[in-house]
Amino acid sequence: MFGMRNGERDTAYSSDPVRAVVTGGSLGGLASAIALREAGCEVEVFERSQGELLGRGAGIVAQPELLRFLEEHGISTRDEISVPSNMRQYLAPDGGVARAEDSHQYMTSWGAVYQKLRAAFPEERYHQGSNLVGLKQDESGVIACFKDGREEECDLLVGADGTHSTCRRLLLPEVTPEYAGYVAWRGLVKESDLEPALARVFAEKFTFFLERNTQILCYLIPGPSGELGKGERWLNWVWYWNVPEGDELREVLTDTEGATHDDSVPQGRVREPLIQRQEIIAGEVLPDVFRCLFAQTAEPFIQVIQDLSVQRMAFVQVCLAGDAAFVPRPHTAASTSKATTNAAALAESLRRHGNDVAAALKFWEPAQLRLGRQLEEYGKSLGDSSQFGP
Ligand SMILES: Cc1cc2nc3c(=O)[nH]c(=O)nc-3n(C[C@H](O)[C@H](O)[C@H](O)COP(=O)(O)OP(=O)(O)OC[C@H]3O[C@@H](n4cnc5c(N)ncnc54)[C@H](O)[C@@H]3O)c2cc1C
Secondary structure, three states: OOOOOOOOOOOOOOOOOOEEEEEOOOHHHHHHHHHHHHOOOEEEEEEOOOOOOOOOOOEEEOOHHHHHHHHHOOOOOHHHHOEEEEEEEEEOOOOOEEEEEEEEEEEEEHHHHHHHHHHOOOHHHEEEOOOEEEEEEEOOEEEEEEOOOOEEEEOEEEEOOOOOOHHHHHHOOOOOOEEEEEEEEEEEEEHHHOOHHHHHHHOOEEEEEEEOOEEEEEEEEOOOOOOOOOOOOEEEEEEEEEOOOOHHHHHHOEOOOOOEOOOEEOOOOOOHHHHHHHHHHHHHHOOHHHHHHHHOOOOOEEEEEEEEOOOOOEEOOEEEOHHHOOEOOHHHOOHHHHHHHHHHHHHHHHHHOOOOHHHHHHHHHHHHHHHHHHHHHHHHHHHHHHHHOO
16 A cells, blocks of 8 residues: 655656555446556555445446457456347337347446456455545645545545545535436346246347336346356346335335335345335236246345436546446446546546646546536436336
8 A cells, every 4th residue: 555655746747656546446446446557557446345346236238438448458358248139129018029120239247347347456456444534635645534544645536436425525515416206126037047938038139118107128147257158147127117206215215124225225125015016016017028027036126316417527636437426327328338438538648648647637527527418418318208208
């Protein structure tokens, strides 16, 4: 670790490597750390969670930017990390195919990407159980302060600490996530556990059912340890469902132990009566194949859909990246590629500006803000028209 410095270093003219601290060790933080390291920085990652981060999210559409990042940094090839989907199909209420079109996409999972990124970053520089609680910044650098009393001085601090970013709260306390009016029920079923007829309907296709005020989609992803073999893959589904804010949302977010969550109720913690109620709704509004999929899911989980955007991402020697800056709606399927774009562009800007971190961040910020805003708008238009449209 870097430890404390005496504050004499002028990063703009020093040939010493830039010392970077990344807070948040999920996909956005790891991508930033890897890209910065490759650009010659000395990087340490500080992640709040103590234990394994596995089990977050589930399916991710592997957009070209994500795949390019993984390939260019020698982390993974497309074929090692994804399941191809060769067609988009839209089902009719009776389960027949209303429309189908050729569409080649690659589907991966949060776990598969996380495992590859973790393996590509030195273990001794990834510090778990490190909760950022404060930061101090002056012309000599930045100090990141952690809950356990540790302080890390650096030239660049990347806040990649997600939707409820502490880094953002310290810099932009007025910015908070806003509930979008609906949640995502989600689930995973092992391919070999699916009834064969059901498996055939969904195999290697991106399947949608769009109905007034709701939509459900599903696609195959790698298994929990990255398995890509037939039968070992998992079918990932996402069902967007409107829930009014207030008592109803609180009820949905209250888990088996009576705890109320802000963002998600994890696998195994969604209350049985709620699952049973949603299964009845599935029977009423979804084609039978999707109702069966819901019924075959052992532990569905729930994620709240939120909007979050910032007006600034760069603060002299501190920046916000990934979900800490913008959380576009998941219909865009682009948050992870946005995080890798933030990371790659930051590293490129530092290369271009030598060790002048402030100049590099100033150059980096406008395009990243533009990207975030575009995805924000696009996600809202997709989500609002499908959930609340005429
Ligand atoms: C329903 C749904 C579907 C989605 N589908 C897709 C998809 O298809 N494609 C896609 O690209 N993306 C998708 N996403 C989004 C994707 O999961 C994230 O955008 C992506 O993981 C990047 O997040 P991140 O690393 O910036 O933040 P996060 O993954 O939230 O990570 C933030 C990290 O910071 C840590 N942390 C928090 N506070 C502190 C602190 N004070 N100190 C230290 N560490 C801290 C947290 O523990 C966490 O590990 C979806 C999201 C949802 C909700």
